[in-house]
Structures are given as C-alpha cells and as structure tokens.
Amino acid sequence: MANDNIGGKMLLLAFIIIILLIICNKSQLKSGFVGGGGSVLELNPSNYDNTVNGDYLIMVKFMAPWCGYCTKIEGPWKDLAKAYEGDDSVVIAEVNADMHKELASKANVGGYPTIMTYKNGKCLGKYQGERTVPSWKAHINANK
Structure with missing residues (x-):
C-alpha cells in the first residue's frame, strides 16, 4: 500500500517537472536564451529557422561587428527589445552575419545593417x- 502512494507521488513529481521544463523552454526563447526578458535574441544556424517561423512578429537585424552603422544602432536596438519585454507577440533579434554568412545569404542580405521583418x-x-x-x-505596431 505504501509503494502505491510513493508511485503516485513520483508520477506527480515527474508531471510537475515536465510542465516546468516546458515553461522554462518557452521563456528561454523569448529572453534570447541568455539574460532576462527584454534582451535581443541572438540568432544562429541552430535557432534561426524555428525562430523566424514562429507565431509572432520578429524583426531581425543582420549586422557585422566591424560595421560602423551597425554599432551606431546597437543601443537603440537593445532599447527596442526592452520596450517589448513581456510582449509574446514581438521578438527583437539579430544575426552576426559576419559569423553566420549562410543566414545572411538565406535572407538575401547584401549590406549591413539590414533589418528584416517576419510575421507568423x-x-x-x-x-x-x-x-x-x-x-x-511604428513599423511593428502597423504590422502586428
């Protein structure tokens, strides 16, 4: 009889752990996998396709670290991400196109910075x- 009670508790514990993992995984996507909510999501070959094909509006900045125009908008881009913190319908992301040339090529990016918008x-x-x-x-709100 005691073993049945332990088995039931273990099953409940496993269920709770699975639910928490699902919640954490969704939260991780929105927070950029590192840091807290409101940070810019760093895209790479392992998360790019799933992210741009998500059911939200996403603005992706393709940049290169050596690009002066890219560094000039780095602060405002982070401010934009902070402005949409907690809004599950909007994702602000960036691709280091110098490091991930294949992603820039896939998006037909010819210069930096290039900002692409995806929705659903x-x-x-x-x-x-x-x-x-x-x-x-204004662009995000017009396309939401």
Missing part, C-alpha cells in the same frame, strides 16, 4: 524606414 513564418520584407526606436515601434 512569412517574410514581410526589408525594413526601409528610419533607424530609430519610435520608427521601429
């Missing part, structure tokens, strides 16, 4: 507006 797995195209937080937010 479909590419909406290259962002052409001003490179400011208010302009990016």
Whole structure:
C-alpha cells in the first residue's frame, strides 16, 4: 500500500517537472536564451529557422561587428527589445552575419545593417524606414 502512494507521488513529481521544463523552454526563447526578458535574441544556424517561423512578429537585424552603422544602432536596438519585454507577440533579434554568412545569404542580405521583418513564418520584407526606436515601434505596431 505504501509503494502505491510513493508511485503516485513520483508520477506527480515527474508531471510537475515536465510542465516546468516546458515553461522554462518557452521563456528561454523569448529572453534570447541568455539574460532576462527584454534582451535581443541572438540568432544562429541552430535557432534561426524555428525562430523566424514562429507565431509572432520578429524583426531581425543582420549586422557585422566591424560595421560602423551597425554599432551606431546597437543601443537603440537593445532599447527596442526592452520596450517589448513581456510582449509574446514581438521578438527583437539579430544575426552576426559576419559569423553566420549562410543566414545572411538565406535572407538575401547584401549590406549591413539590414533589418528584416517576419510575421507568423512569412517574410514581410526589408525594413526601409528610419533607424530609430519610435520608427521601429511604428513599423511593428502597423504590422502586428
């Protein structure tokens, strides 16, 4: 009789652990796998396809560390990510295209920085507006 009670407790514990792992995994995607919510999600070959095909709007900045224009918008891009902290319908990401040339090629990126917008797995195209937080937010809100 005591063994049945232990078995039931173990089953309940296993169920709770599985639920917590699922919750943590979803939270990890939204937080960029490192750091807290509101950080820029770093895309690489192992997470790129699943991320850009997600059921949300995602803006992806393709950049190179040596690019002056890229470094100029690095702070505002992080501010944009912070502005959407806690909003599961928007992801702000970036690809180091110098390191992951195959991803830049897949997205037809020819120069840096290039910002692409995806929604529910479909590419909406290259962002052409001003490179400011208010302009990016207006673009996101118009396409949500």
